[in-house]
Amino acid sequence: MTDHYPQDTVATRDDDGTLTLPVTDRWNTPLGKPNGGWVLASMLRAAMDHTDVGRPVVAAITYFASPEAGTTATLTVTPVKLGRRVQTVDVDLACEGKPLARMTASFARDHHGPTQELGAAPELPDPGTLPDPRQGGMPADGLFGRVEYRMAQAPGWSQGKPSGDPTTTLWQRLDGGSEIDWPAVGLLVDASPPPVLELGHLVSMTVQLTVHFHRLPEPGSWVASRFTTRHLADGFHEEDGELWDDQGRLVAQSRQLAILL
Template sequence: MFDAPSDAPVRPRGSQGAVRTAPGGEFDRDTAVRRRADGAWEADLSPGWAIGKALNGGYLLAVVGRALRGALPHPDPFTITAHYLTATTAGSALVRTSPARVGRTVSTASAGLYQTDEHGEEVERIRALATYGDLDALPAEVRTGAEPPAMPPRERCFSATDHPGGATAVPEMAHRLDLRLDPDTIGWALGAPSMRGEMRAWLGLADGREPDPLALLMAVDALPPTAFDLGLTGWVPTVELTVHVRARPAPGPLRVSIVTRNLAGGYLEEDTEVWDTADRLVAQSRQLART
């Protein structure tokens, strides 16, 4: 989610028709959708989630996810896969949803996010396929070999917005987040990337809104790209992103861990895990991005 790394050091620091949006939250306001008579959903995409001129892919997935929540009888995304066709910018957008199957425990639908270009032509920006269910209805049993990432306490991590270049030196999206980067994964910011392809951070929303399943769709794409830790700079656009939401997160900051094991042909994958304060793996994702 960041622009090209800087060699400078960083410092630590201690409506009507809207679909199920909580009042007062910036994330809820900026992902709100309104149902049209034809079953499409209108959205006003906020510039507050921009990386340069383009909007963050996780934020956009949350917008699409909210529209799908309104189109289906089940409340929670279980799995959603999005292909990013062209860069999306701030402004008006339309999400068209198409239910494929409604079952007793899960429902499936596709969705497309559209904008009108400078020629007045409608352009599809994102196409997604998702299955929704009810996380609260899932059995409590967990069998896993996964473990939460080992990270320092939040007060010993580094703030993404505490940049020596000032507030204008970080992407606009950074101001929407309370992001604390693990010191072991910020060598790239000092001009010394580890070349391991790792990124870890504590993550919350800057306005204090607690995480929920829709916020998890944003969280998997909220950290700086692992390409920075591999010595690469510049924009790393998402080609495809698949998210699995495994549980409703407990209140409090999330721990996000991302790793890239293979970069080839100008493309890399990012495998992401999101853990809550109850040490539960609440979301996983895999992303294909272009370098």
């Protein structure tokens, strides 16, 4: 399959100075809308490409509405404070004048400090020993054709038997083992089916997503991923995520608020 990452997340500057991004269907979810992780990755790349910042440490995005494939989005990048240690940038995404998402992200340059890991990566079999779900009937178009997944067992919801435990552990990587950069880390925290599906709720849309960035995985490696939901109230639920490299080091953490439709 043709590798469209990172090209599909690159905004270009028009002659009038406007940053534009074609909205492709290559990252659509089964709901027929572009994946929220792809939106975050595109906005994060715009901030990194068009301001003088370091590497991301945190990004918080609020989604107002989904863009439509085939349209062109405009992005507005606004530096908030470009400090010596932390640089903060706002990015707004709109289509045809309609605001669709707003992201505030902070970055750091050459920062070094203590590291202590108190958590542990999910225990998963070697991804090379696990089946490709695309060969077992999972759709291979849209998002599922751009991200590879390996699971120790098929989720209950996919077999019409939700387990009641909204926890998912799996391996992920960009299709074909393409290098995972910082925007792709933002994509992968929202690239797999939500664990709330194990409660029998089959339509969930992200309202807000926050990502803490720790490190990049080695090129071509798989990312061990754990996602959990513990609270469902009035049709809203949280989802906590962790990404770990294949050496057992934390890549990123995420928390999102989503609504059931």
